[in-house]
Amino acid sequence: MEHERLSKRNLWSYTLTGVGRDTAAQLWSGNLLNFIMFTRSLTAQQFGVINALMVAARVFDGFTDPIMGNIIEITRTRWGKFKPWIAMGMVLTAVVVIITFSTTLQDWQFVTFIGIMLFVYSKVFTFNDVGYWGMLPSLASQKADRDKLSARAMLFAGIGGGIASILIPMLTVGDFALGGNALQAYARLAIVFSVVAMAFQLLTLIGVKEKALPPKGEDTVNRVGLRTIFRTIRRNDQLTWLMIIFLLATTGGNIVASMLGTNFIFFRFGYQGILTTIFMTLGAVATGVVLLLYERVSIRFSRAKLLKIATVCILAGNAFILVVGVLPIRPWQVQFGLMTLGNLFAFGAFGVYGLVVLVCVANTVEYNEWLTGTRAEGIIFSIRPFIIKLGHGVVQLIVWLVFMATGVLQHTNAIAGYEQQTAMGYINTDVRMEHITQVIDAVPAGRTLALLAAMTIIPSVLALVSYWLFRGKFTLTEQRYEQILGDLAQRDNETIG
Numbered sequence: 220m221e222h223e224r225l226s227k228r229n230l231w232s233y234t235l236t237g238v239g240r241d242t243a244a245q246l247w248s249g250n251l252l253n254f255i256m257f258t259r260s261l262t263a264q265q266f267g268v269i270n271a272l273m274v275a276a277r278v279f280d281g282f283t284d285p286i287m288g289n290i291i292e293i294t295r296t297r298w299g300k301f302k303p304w305i306a307m308g309m310v311l312t313a314v315v316v317i318i319t320f321s322t323t324l325q326d327w328q329f330v331t332f333i334g335i336m337l338f339v340y341s342k343v344f345t346f347n348d349v350g351y352w353g354m355l356p357s358l359a360s361q362k363a364d365r366d367k368l369s370a371r372a373m374l375f376a377g378i379g380g381g382i383a384s385i386l387i388p389m390l391t392v393g394d395f396a397l398g399g400n401a402l403q404a405y406a407r408l409a410i411v412f413s414v415v416a417m418a419f420q421l422l423t424l425i426g427v428k429e430k431a432l433p434p435k436g437e438d439t440v441n442r443v444g445l446r447t448i449f450r451t452i453r454r455n456d457q458l459t460w461l462m463i464i465f466l467l468a469t470t471g472g473n474i475v476a477s478m479l480g481t482n483f484i485f486f487r488f489g490y491q492g493i494l495t496t497i498f499m500t501l502g503a504v505a506t507g508v509v510l511l512l513y514e515r516v517s518i519r520f521s522r523a524k525l526l527k528i529a530t531v532c533i534l535a536g537n538a539f540i541l542v543v544g545v546l547p548i549r550p551w552q553v554q555f556g557l558m559t560l561g562n563l564f565a566f567g568a569f570g571v572y573g574l575v576v577l578v579c580v581a582n583t584v585e586y587n588e589w590l591t592g593t594r595a596e597g598i599i600f601s602i603r604p605f606i607i608k609l610g611h612g613v614v615q616l617i618v619w620l621v622f623m624a625t626g627v628l629q630h631t632n633a634i635a636g637y638e639q640q641t642a643m644g645y646i647n648t649d650v651r652m653e654h655i656t657q658v659i660d661a662v663p664a665g666r667t668l669a670l671l672a673a674m675t676i677i678p679s680v681l682a683l684v685s686y687w688l689f690r691g692k693f694t695l696t697e698q699r700y701e702q703i704l705g706d707l708a709q710r711d712n713e714t715i716g
Contacts, residue, residue: 225358225364225365225367225368226428228426228427228428229358229368229426229427229428230367230368230371231422231426232422232423232425232426232427233354233355233358233368233372233422233423233426233427234368234371234372234374234375235375235419235422236351236375236419236420236422236423237372237373237374237375237376237377237378237379237419238375238376238378238379238382238419239379239415239416239417239418239419239420240309240347240351240376240379240416240419240420241375241376241377241378241379241380241383242379242380242382242383242412242415242416243312243313243316243383243412243413243415243416244344244379244380244416245379245380245383245384245387246316246320246383246387246408246409246412247316247319247340247344248611249380249383249384249387249476249477250383250387250391250405251273251319252273252477252478252615252618253387253391253478253481254320254391254401254405255269255333256478256628256631256635257391257392257401257631257634257635257638258401258402258405258635258638258639259325259329259635259639260632260633260635260636260639261330261628261632261635263623263628265326265327265330266619266622266628267619267623268330268334269330269333269334270615270616270618270619271619272330272333272334272337273337273612273615274612274615274616274619275612276334276337276338276340276341276612277341277608277609277611277612277615278608278609278612279338279341280341280342280345280608281605281606281608281609281612282605283341283342283345284345284348284349284602284605284608286448287304287345287346287349288349288353288448288598288599288602290304291304291349291350291353292595292596292598299429300429301350301351301353301354301357301429302350302423302424302427302429303350304346304347304349304350305346305347305350305351305354305420305423305424306420306424307343307346307347308343308344308345308346308347308348308350309347309416309417309420310417311343311346312340312343312344312347312413312416313413313414313416313417314413315336315339315340315343315344316340316409316412316413317409317410317413318336319332319333319336319340319409320405320406320408320409321406321409323402341608347420351423352603353596354423354427354429355368355369355372355581357429357596358427358429365578365581365582366513366514366517366578367514369574369577369578369581370510370511370513370514370574371510373510373570373573373574373577374507374510374511377503377506377507377510377570378507379419380503381500381503381504381506381507383412384476384496384499384500384503385496385499385500386408386496387408387492388481388492388493388494388495388496388499389492389493389495389496390404390408390492391404391405391408391492392485392490392491392492392495393489393490393491393492393493393652394491394648394652395492395493396492396648398642399641399647399648399651400638400639400641400642400648400651401638401642402638402639402642403642448598451587451591451593451595451598451599452598452602454587454590454591455583455586455587455590455599457579457583457586457693457694457695458580458583458586458587458599458602460688460689460692460693461576461579461580461583461602461693462602462605462606463688464576464685464688464689464692464693465572465576465580465602465603465606465610466606466609466610466613467681467682467684467685467688468569468572468573468576468681468682468685469573469606469607469609469610469611470610470613470614470617470681471533471569471677471678471679471680471681471682471685472566472569472570472572472573472678473610473611473614474614474617474673474674474677474678474681475502475562475565475566475674475675475678476499476502476566477614477615477617477618477674478618478622479617479618479621479670479673479674480495480498480499480674481495482622482627482631482670483544483667483670483671483674484498485659486630486659486662486666486667486670487544487551487667487671488551488555489656489659490634490652490655490656490659494555497559498555498558498559498562499566501559501562501563502559502562502563502565502566502567503566504563505563505564505566505567505570506566506567506569506570507570508567509567509568509570509571509574510570510574513571513574521696521697522575522578522579522696522697523689523690523696525571525575526571526572526575526685526686526689526690527686527690528568528571529568529569529571529572529575529682529686530568530682530683530685530686532564532565532567532568533564533565533568533569533678533679533682534679534682534683535564536561536562536563536564536565536566536568537561537565537675537676537678537679538561538675538679539557539558539560539561539564540558540561540562540565540671540674540675541671541672541675541676543557543558543561544558544668544671544675545668545671565678568682569678569682572682572685577603579693579695580599580602580603582695582700583599583695584596584599585700585703585704585707586695586700586703587599588707589703589706589707617673617677621669621670621673624669625666625669625670626666627666627670630658630659630661630662633655633658634655634658637651637654637655637658638651
């Protein structure tokens with residue numbers, strides 16, 4: 220195994236792609252349900268079917284990710300094994316996103332259409348996602364280089380997601396909605412974000428220089444099948460535990476950013492997307508600061524220590540949000556500001572979880588080579604998108620259950636009705652906001668508090684369990700990883716000799 224240093228060309232070409240790529244991805248993964256709930260009036264049955272389809276699509280997508288990773292493992296083209304899938308996946312994803320957010324269908328036709336698009340998107344984005352993240356360990360093998368590449372990739376992906384988190388709520392909800400209503404706003408943003416994503420993806424396709432590929436049969440998986448995939452995961456005990464840890468952390472980290480957080484903000488502080496933008500964006504900024512500092516901090520602290528600090532921050536931040544949200548603090552701007560401050564700690568700390576787990580997953584590539592003689596990069600790095608999608612499915616299920624238990628749908632249906640009337644020209648923007656404000660004012664305080672409790676207590680519990688499992692089950696420490704690299708280097712020397 221060659222331990223070449225990471226080139227600046229690969230570092231910047233690979234990581235900068237994440238800005239445009241994750242801007243578009245955030246529109247779908249973080250805002251599809253917002254689009255559905257605030258542009259369509261749905262019966263409880265229709266809403267239940269859509270949520271069930273969203274969960275099923277993400278779980279199905281997650282379970283087929285390792286198959287995609289396996290296919291990448293045996294891909295051999297003049298452009299490498301990753302780039303063809305990255306390119307094809309991004310183009311097809313852009314088409315699906317634009318079509319979905321531009322539809323004018325209603326009722327069960329809309330439900331059917333969304334169901335089809337969910338499953339189509341799950342596959343075409345997988346081409347890109349598994350290919351992109353699967354490329355990472357092939358570009359850097361030394362600890363310092365891999366930490367730098369991972370941190371930078373997460374940083375720019377976070378910037379892309381952060382840009383989307385800033386623009387989407389502000390430009391689709393409230394006074395600043397593009398076109399004066401949510402329907403037109405989402406359609407326009409889908410086009411813009413898709414074009415930006417394809418443009419940024421060219422940085423990786425053109426700029427990244429991959430290592431020469433061995434022929435089939437050398438350091439590759441030759442069979443594309445579930446048996447090979449599950450055998451690789453089963454043999455790699457450290458990867459198995461990381462999957463569980465990452466699932467819990469991903470679920471917890473996405474609870475606040477889900478519709479639970481969005482609806483709480485709307486119901487408590489008003490139907491203005493700028494408020495959601497401020498709340499989520501400052502949390503994303505905190506994550507960005509953490510990622511910028513990670514390279515320096517990781518030298519002084521072990522990953523276990525970093526996760527301990529992150530867990531404390533998550534618990535403290537969520538407890539602060541809960542207490543401040545319950546207290547009758549006036550004016551509302553002070554209460555909102557304090558809750559946003561608490562979210563800085565919780566949101567940023569979950570960013571630490573994501574980065575630490577990403578680096579640990581990358582390290583299991585060499586661990587797998589040490590155990591079995593094969594690196595299986597594509598299979599192992601398909602685990603990350605698999606867990607993220609599975610985590611989104613779990614979040615979706617939680618949101619669905621909370622909304623059904625609290626009766627939130629009746630309020631969002633009323634809001635969606637006024638958005639549709641505005642899009643059809645029946646009422647103007649000012650009248651739309653007057654009616655929506657009346658809907659918000661009629662939401663019972665108990666429902667708002669239920670959303671607050673769900674978005675703070677659930678993530679805290681999941682973070683605690685994640686940390687407990689990491690300390691007790693994950694043994695691939697920094698020291699052990701260095702020993703494994705030494706063993707692999709010695710094997711290479713013996714082979715050459």
